[in-house]
Amino acid sequence: GVSSNGQLSADMVYRYSRHLLLPSFGVEAQANLLTSSVLVIGAGGLGSPALLYLTACGVGRVGIVDHDVVELNNLQRQIIHNEANIGRSKVESAAAACRAINSTVQIVEHKEAFRTSNALEIMSKYDIVIDATDNVPSRYMINDCCVVLGKPLISGAALGLEGQLTVYNYNGGPCYRCLFPTPPPTTACQRCSDSGVLGVVPGVIGCLQALEAIKVAAAVGEPLSGRMLLLDALSARIRVVKIRGRSLQCEACGENATMTAQQFRYFDYEKFTQSPLSTSPLKLNL
Amino acid sequence: GVSSNGQLSADMVYRYSRHLLLPSFGVEAQANLLTSSVLVIGAGGLGSPALLYLTACGVGRVGIVDHDVVELNNLQRQIIHNEANIGRSKVESAAAACRAINSTVQIVEHKEAFRTSNALEIMSKYDIVIDATDNVPSRYMINDCCVVLGKPLISGAALGLEGQLTVYNYNGGPCYRCLFPTPPPTTACQRCSDSGVLGVVPGVIGCLQALEAIKVAAAVGEPLSGRMLLLDALSARIRVVKIRGRSLQCEACGENATMTAQQFRYFDYEKFTQSPLSTSPLKLNL
Amino acid sequence: LCANLKLLAMQLTLEFGGGLELLCNSLKIHKVNVDPQDGEKLTMKHLLAWVRTNLIKERPEMFMKGDSVRPGVLVLINDCDWELSEQLDTVLEEDDVVVFISTLHGG
Amino acid sequence: LCANLKLLAMQLTLEFGGGLELLCNSLKIHKVNVDPQDGEKLTMKHLLAWVRTNLIKERPEMFMKGDSVRPGVLVLINDCDWELSEQLDTVLEEDDVVVFISTLHGG
Ligand SMILES: [Zn+2]
Ligand SMILES: [Zn+2]
Numbered sequence: 001g002v003s004s005n006g007q008l009s010a011d012m013v014y015r016y017s018r019h020l021l022l023p024s025f026g027v028e029a030q031a032n033l034l035t036s037s038v039l040v041i042g043a044g045g046l047g048s049p050a051l052l053y054l055t056a057c058g059v060g061r062v063g064i065v066d067h068d069v070v071e072l073n074n075l076q077r078q079i080i081h082n083e084a085n086i087g088r089s090k091v092e093s094a095a096a097a098c099r100a101i102n103s104t105v106q107i108v109e110h111k112e113a114f115r116t117s118n119a120l121e122i123m124s125k126y127d128i129v130i131d132a133t134d135n136v137p138s139r140y141m142i143n144d145c146c147v148v149l150g151k152p153l154i155s156g157a158a159l160g161l162e163g164q165l166t167v168y169n170y171n172g173g174p175c176y177r178c179l180f181p182t183p184p185p186t187t188a189c190q191r192c193s194d195s196g197v198l199g200v201v202p203g204v205i206g207c208l209q210a211l212e213a214i215k216v217a218a219a220v221g222e223p224l225s226g227r228m229l230l231l232d233a234l235s236a237r238i239r240v241v242k243i244r245g246r247s248l249q250c251e252a253c254g255e256n257a258t259m260t261a262q263q264f265r266y267f268d269y270e271k272f273t274q275s276p277l278s279t280s281p282l283k284l285n286l
Numbered sequence: 287g288v289s290s291n292g293q294l295s296a297d298m299v300y301r302y303s304r305h306l307l308l309p310s311f312g313v314e315a316q317a318n319l320l321t322s323s324v325l326v327i328g329a330g331g332l333g334s335p336a337l338l339y340l341t342a343c344g345v346g347r348v349g350i351v352d353h354d355v356v357e358l359n360n361l362q363r364q365i366i367h368n369e370a371n372i373g374r375s376k377v378e379s380a381a382a383a384c385r386a387i388n389s390t391v392q393i394v395e396h397k398e399a400f401r402t403s404n405a406l407e408i409m410s411k412y413d414i415v416i417d418a419t420d421n422v423p424s425r426y427m428i429n430d431c432c433v434v435l436g437k438p439l440i441s442g443a444a445l446g447l448e449g450q451l452t453v454y455n456y457n458g459g460p461c462y463r464c465l466f467p468t469p470p471p472t473t474a475c476q477r478c479s480d481s482g483v484l485g486v487v488p489g490v491i492g493c494l495q496a497l498e499a500i501k502v503a504a505a506v507g508e509p510l511s512g513r514m515l516l517l518d519a520l521s522a523r524i525r526v527v528k529i530r531g532r533s534l535q536c537e538a539c540g541e542n543a544t545m546t547a548q549q550f551r552y553f554d555y556e557k558f559t560q561s562p563l564s565t566s567p568l569k570l571n572l
Numbered sequence: 573l574c575a576n577l578k579l580l581a582m583q584l585t586l587e588f589g590g591g592l593e594l595l596c597n598s599l600k601i602h603k604v605n606v607d608p609q610d611g612e613k614l615t616m617k618h619l620l621a622w623v624r625t626n627l628i629k630e631r632p633e634m635f636m637k638g639d640s641v642r643p644g645v646l647v648l649i650n651d652c653d654w655e656l657s658e659q660l661d662t663v664l665e666e667d668d669v670v671v672f673i674s675t676l677h678g679g
Numbered sequence: 680l681c682a683n684l685k686l687l688a689m690q691l692t693l694e695f696g697g698g699l700e701l702l703c704n705s706l707k708i709h710k711v712n713v714d715p716q717d718g719e720k721l722t723m724k725h726l727l728a729w730v731r732t733n734l735i736k737e738r739p740e741m742f743m744k745g746d747s748v749r750p751g752v753l754v755l756i757n758d759c760d761w762e763l764s765e766q767l768d769t770v771l772e773e774d775d776v777v778v779f780i781s782t783l784h785g786g
Contacts, residue, residue, distance in 0.1 A: 017359050021482030022446055023705075024520060046679040049335065049493070052365040053486040073303050075387055079338040082386035100368035101361055134679040159678035160308055161507070162590060180675060184644025188634055189677055190591065196307030197678055200339040200497045207335070207489040211519055214486060221447070221520035228646075229524070230673060232589065232600070233497055234310060234507030238515070238524045241648050241671075244655035309598075332786040420786040445785035448697060466782060470751025474741055475784055476698065483785055514753075516780060518696065518707070527755050527778075530762035 008034075012104070016058055029218035030058060036217035037061035039123055041114050041142055042132035043094040044068075045202030046156050046209060048080035050130055053210035055098040059217060061106040062098060063126055066090040067113040067278075077199030113278065114138065116265050119145045128213050131155045132206065136189045137269035137277050143168060143176035147252045148264050152216050152223075156209040158202035159190060163231035165208050166224055166243065169253065170216065173225035178247040178254075183273040201233050294320075298390070302344055315504035316344060322503035323347035325409055327400050327428055328418035329380040330354070331488030332442050332495060334366035336416055339496035341384040345503060347392040348384060349412055352376040353399040353564075363485030399564065400424065402551050405431045414499050417441045418492065422475045423555035423563050429454060429462035433538045434550050438502050438509075442495040444488035445476060449517035451494050452510055452529065455539065456502065459511035464533040464540075469559040487519050581605040582614050582666055586623065590674030592645065595635055596627045616647070617660040619670065635672070646673050688712040689721050689773055693730065697781030699752065702742055703734045723754070724767040726777065742779070753780050 008027065012034070013020065019030050038059050040047050043066040054062050068090045070081045078090075085093040091111045098107045110122055114133075119141065123129060129151050131142045139155070146153040152170040157163065169175045208229065215221045228243050248255045270276055294313065298320075299306065305316050324345050326333050329352040340348050354376045356367045364376075371379040377397045384393045396408055400419075405427065409415060415437050417428045425441070432439040438456040443449065455461045494515065501507045515526050534541045556562055586602045593600045606622050608614040617639060628635050634642065640660060641647055647654040648671040654662055664670070693709045700707045713729050715721040724746060735742050741749065747767060748754055754761040755778040761769055771777070 011358070015358050016362050018362055018482045019484060021480075022484065024447060025482070025484060042679055044679055049365075049489065053363075053489050056362055056365050057485045058362065072297070072301050076302055076304055076342055076344065077339075079335075079342050079387060082383075083389055084386060097368075100370060101365060103369055132679050134677060136677050139677060157676035157678055159676045160591070161310060162676060164590070164673075164676050179646070180644060182643035184675070185633070185642060187631075188591070188642070188644055188674060194307075195591075195678070196304045196311070198305060198308065198311060198497075198500070199343045200493055200500060202679060203335065203339050203493040204490065204497065207486055207493050211484075211486045211490065212522070214484070215520070215522075222522060224522040227522065229522070230589065234501070235600075236498070236501075236508060236510040236513065236515070237526060239651060240523060241651045241653065242656065243646070243653040328786055330786055418786050420784060422784050425784060443783035443785055445783045446698070448783060450697070450780075450783050465753070466751060468750035470782070471740070471749060473738075474698070474749070474751055474781060481698075481785070488786060516696065521707075525758060527758045527760065528763065529753070529760040 019057070025218065025220060029220050032218045033058050033214065034060045036128065037063070037126045038128045038130060038213050038217065039063040039065065039126035040130045040132055041065045041138070042134065043080065043090040044074065044132060044134065045077040045158060045197065045199070046132035046206040047094070047130070048078045049203050049206035050132060050210045050213070051080055051094055051098055052101065053207060054213060055102045055105050055107070057210070057214055058102070059105060059214070061108060061126070063108040063110060063122070064091045064094050065110040065112070065114045065122065066094075067111065077197065077202055079203070114142065115277070116141060116267060116269070120149065120261055120264065123149055123151060127151065128216055129153050130209050130213055132209065135277060136183060136275045137273045139176060140183065140273060141269045144252050144259055144264050144267065147175050147259055148261050154209045154212045154216070156205040158205045159197055160195060161198050161201060161233040163201050163205040163233070164228060165205055165212070166228040167212055167216070170223055170225040172246060174244055174246045175250060175253045177252040178250045179243060181247070181251065186274050189275055198233060201231070204231060305343070311504065311506060315506050318504045319344050319500065320346050322414065323349070323412045324414045324416060324499050324503065325349040325351065325412035326416045326418055327351045327424070328420065329366065329376040330360065330418065330420065331363040331444060331483065331485070332418035332492040333380070333416070334364045335489050335492035336418060336496045336499070337366055337380055337384055338387065339493060340499060341388045341391045341393070343496070343500055344388070345391060345500070347394060347412070349394040349396060349408070350377045350380050351396040351398070351400045351408065352380075353397065363483065363488055365489070400428070401563070402427060402553060402555070406435065406547055406550065409435055409437060413437065414502055415439050416495050416499055418495065421563060422469060422561045423559045425462060426469065426559060427555045430538050430545055430550050430553065433461050433545055434547050440495045440498045440502070442491040444491045445483055446481060447484050447487060447519040449487050449491040449519070450514060451491055451498070452514040453498055453502070454511075456509055456511040458532060460530055460532045461536060461539045463538040464536045465529060467533070467537065472560050475561055484519060487517070490517060580611065581607050582664065584619070584664060584667070585669045586627070587669065587671045588673070589671065590676055592635060592672050592674050595630055597629055602627060614664045615660065616649070616654060616662045616664065619664060620660070641672065644675050646675065647671070648673070687718065688714050689771065691726070691771060691774070692776045693734070694776065694778045695780070696778065697783055699742060699779050699781050702737055702739075704736055709734060721771045722767065723756075723761065723769045723771065726771060727767070748779065751782050753782065754778070755780070
C-alpha cells in the first residue's frame with residue numbers, strides 16, 4: 001500500500017479519500033495509520049466495532065486474540081459475527097469480516113487465550129493494544145504486559161447500561177495499576193454473562209476505543225490519557241473526568257517497580273485477583 | 287417471536303439473555319423492542335452501525351432507505367458493506383448483513399431516494415425514524431414528514447472530526463425547524479464527500495443513534511430530547527447541552543403551523559434550502 | 573437564625589455508578605444536605621461515614637473498606653479524581669458534586 | 680487601580696465548532712478578556728461584535744448575519760442554548776463559557 005517514499009497507491013487514495021480531504025488528518029496521518037499495528041484482545045462486544053473500524057480506516061496490521069467460539073447469545077451485541085458462524089472460532093469469524101471490508105489490511109489470527117505464557121510474544125509484534133476483554137485478571141495481565149513492553153493500552157469496559165474508556169500507559173500517563181493498585185473484591189466483579197448488558201453500549205465504547213487507537217496510531221489529537229470517559233446510556237449522560245497521573249508507588253510502572261518480562265511470566269493473575277481468567281456463564285433462570 | 291401472551295420463545299430467551307438479565311431492561315423492554323419498527327434513512331456512515339445494532343438488539347422490523355450503490359470510498363466508514371458488494375445497491379448490501387446477524391428481524395428494503403412523493407407512505411409504516419442522511423434538504427424533509435406523521439426522529443450528523451446527536455419531535459420536545467427555522471447559507475453546508483470525515487466518527491454517532499432509538503422503542507431511560515450531544519473526536523471531548531423547547535412559532539410543529547400531508551407533498555425542499563437532495567461528490571485532487 | 577442554619581448544612585450532589593447505585597435503592601443521583609462535623613468544615617472522610625449511615629441500604633462492604641472506599645471504586649470531586657486533591661482530607665464546598673463509581677470489567 | 684482594571688475586563692472562554700473554528704485560525708478554544716461596553720454590563724450583542732472584530736479572520740458572513748449569528752449556528756452559554764436566556768440581550772458574567780457551533784449535515 002504505502003511505497004517506500006510514503007506515496008499512497010491510486011486505490012488507496014480513492015479508498016481513504018474522506019480521510020485525505022481532512023485538513024487535520026490528511027496524507028501524513030493516513031500514512032502513519034497504514035504503517036501501524038494494533039492488537040485487539042477479545043473479539044466480543046467491544047472488539048466487534050473496534051475491529052471493524054480499525055480495519056476500515058486502514059490500520060496496517062490488525063491482530064485478533066480470542067479463544068472462544070461464536071454463540072447465539074453473543075449476536076445481540078457482537079455485530080462482527082453472524083448466525084452462519086455459530087460454533088466457529090471468534091477469531092476466524094472476525095478475521096473473515098475484516099478481510100471482506102478491507103483486503104489491503106493484514107489481519108493476524110491468534111486463536112488462543114491470552115496468558116502470561118504467550119502474552120509477551122504476541123504483544124511484542126504490535127504498536128498499540130486494545131483491551132476488549134471481560135474479566136479482572138485479564139485486565140491486570142494486559143496492563144502489566146503493556147507496561148513491560150512499553151505499549152499504549154486503549155482500555156474499554158461495558159456492563160449493564162454503562163461504559164468506561166481511558167488510555168493507559170501512554171506518554172507518561174498512568175497505567176491500570178496506578179488507578180487500581182488493589183483488585184476489587186470478587187463479589188464486585190460482574191461480567192456481562194452474569195449481569196447482562198444492553199448490546200449497543202459496548203458498541204459505543206468499542207467505537208470510541210477504535211477512535212483513540214486511531215488517534216494514537218496516526219499521531220493526531222489528544223488521546224484520552226489521564227482522563228476517563230463515563231457513559232450512562234439510560235440518562236444519555238457522558239462525562240469526561242480528570243484522573244490521577246502515573247503513581248511513583250505503582251507496582252507495575254512506578255519508580256521502584258520490579259515488573260519485568262521475567263516476573264510477568266510467572267505472575268499468577270488468577271490468584272492475585274481471586275478470579276478465573278475464563279468461566280462458564282451462569283445459567284439464566286427466568 | 288413474541289407470542290400473543292407476550293412470552294418469548296426459548297431461542298429468543300437465549301439470544302437476548304444479556305438484555306433479559308438487566309434489571310432496568312428485562313423482559314418487558316425486550317418485548318417492547320420486538321414489537322417496534324424503526325426506519326433508517328441512509329445506509330451510509332451513520333446508518334451502518336445503527337442498522338447493525340438495531341437488528342442485533344431485536345427491533346421487530348427495520349426499514350432501510352437508500353438509492354445509492356456501494357463504492358470503494360464508502361468502505362473507510364460504512365462497515366455494513368464490503369468489497370464484494372461494490373456496485374451493488376446499498377439497501378441490498380445492508381439488508382443482507384442484517385439478515386445474517388439476526389434472521390428473526392424483518393428487514394424491509396426501500397431501494398429508492400426518500401422524496402416528498404414517497405416519504406409519507408414509507409414512513410407511515412414505522413414507529414421511529416433515524417435520519418442518517420448527509421444533506422440539508424433531506425434533513426428538513428425528514429423532519430417535516432416526522433412532524434406530519436407524529437414520529438420521533440433520532441437525528442445524527444458527522445463531519446470531519448465532529449459529531450452531533452439529538453432526538454426531535456419526541457414527547458412535546460422541539461423539532462429540527464424549531465432549532466433551525468431558516469436554512470443555512472449553501473456555502474456552510476459541507477458534506478462528507480466534500481470535506482472528509484474520519485471513518486469512526488459516524489461510527490460513534492450511529493451507535494448512539496441506535497441507542498436512542500432502542501430507548502424510545504423499549505420505553506426505558508431518558509431519550510436525548512431537548513438536549514444535544516456534541517462530540518469533538520480530536521480532543522476526546524463530549525458535551526451534552528440543553529437546547530430550546532418546542533417553538534410556538536415553528537412553521538412545522540408550532541401553534542399556527544400549516545404543515546399537513548398535503549402541503550408536505552408539494553413543498554420544494556431543494557428550493558427552500560437552495561441545495562440539491564443528491565449530488566456527485568467533488569473530485570479529489572491531491 | 574434561618575440564615576445560619578442554612579449556612580451550616582451543606583448542599584451536595586452525590587452520584588453513584590458502575591453498580592454502586594444498587595446499594596442505594598438503585599437511585600443514581602442524590603441531592604443531600606450534610607452538616608459539617610465541627611460546625612465548620614466537611615471533609616470527604618466525614619462524608620463517607622455519612623453516606624454509609626444515611627444512603628447505603630445494603631452490603632456496605634461493597635462500598636467501603638476501613639474508613640475509605642473499597643478497592644475498585646473511583647471517587648470524583650467535581651469531575652476530578654480525589655487523588656488529585658487530599659483524598660479523605662479533602663474539604664468539600666457548597667454545591668460540590670461527588671461521584672462514586674465502580675470500575676467495570678465487562679466487554 | 681489594578682483591581683479596578685481587572686474588574687472591568689471580563690474573562691470568558693469562547694469555543695468554536697462545526698467548522699466555525701476555520702474562521703478563527705482553526706483554533707477551537709479562545710480564552711479572552713472583553714471590556715463591558717458601558718463599564719458595567721457585557722451583553723451577547725456586544726460580544727458578537729467583539730468576536731467579529733477580534734477573532735474572525737475570514738468570511739464573516741459565515742459567522743454573522745445582521746447583528747446576530749447566521750442561520751444554522753447554535754449559541755450555547757454555559758452549555759445552554761441562548762434561546763433559553765435572552766439571546767442578544769443576555770448579560771454575561773465572569774468565567775462564562777460561550778460556544779458557537781455550526782450544525783452538521785454529514786453522514
Ligand atoms: Zn502504574
Ligand atoms: Zn418545530
